[in-house]
Every structure is written in C-alpha cells, then in structure tokens.
Amino acid sequence: MTKIRLIFYAVFAAFHLGAFIFTLILQSNTSLLLKMAGYVSTLKYVTLFGLLLFVIDVVWSFKSNREAQEEKAALAHELNMLKARLYDIQEGKEAAASKPQPPKI
Numbered sequence: 001m002t003k004i005r006l007i008f009y010a011v012f013a014a015f016h017l018g019a020f021i022f023t024l025i026l027q028s029n030t031s032l033l034l035k036m037a038g039y040v041s042t043l044k045y046v047t048l049f050g051l052l053l054f055v056i057d058v059v060w061s062f063k064s065n066r067e068a069q070e071e072k073a074a075l076a077h078e079l080n081m082l083k084a085r086l087y088d089i090q091e092g093k094e095a096a097a098s099k100p101q102p103p104k105i
Contacts, residue, residue, distance in 0.1 A: 015049070
C-alpha cells in the first residue's frame, strides 16, 4: 500500500474511533444529548465528512483494482508475445536442420 493510502486509512480509522467514543459518551450521559440539540448542524457536516471518506475509499479501491487488472492483462499479453517469438525461433531452427544441404562439388 502506498504511504498516502495508509495516511488516508489512519484518518478514516480516527474518524470511526471518534464516532464510537462519542456514542459511548452519549449512552452514559443523556443530558449531553439534550445539550447537543443546538449543534445538530455541526454534527450533520461531521457525518457528511465521514460519508465523503467512505466514498473516496470505494472509488480509490475500484481505481486500484482496475489498474491492477490492466497491468495483469498487459503482462499476460507480453508473455504470449514472448512465447510466440520463442516458438518462431524454434520452428526456424527445425526448418533449417531438416532442409537438405546442397552437394559440395
């Protein structure tokens, strides 16, 4: 994995860890939930940030998978071309060996 992807996953994990701790705090302290009613618009943007992180991860995964498939196809094509060249070389040697030699005078 690339360094930037590891950093992205660290931010993604920190977001989810923060959300988990937040829900644990709210579960034990319901008065905090009532105080947070004024901050609903802020919470809306925080959850939108989490959703954006998720979408970025999905798009990034599809892009990486597509690039890997294209690289695999290119390598398979190159392998087939090399096999064809090797076969042509072997056929050329066999044809030269089976060709009758002209008589020496």
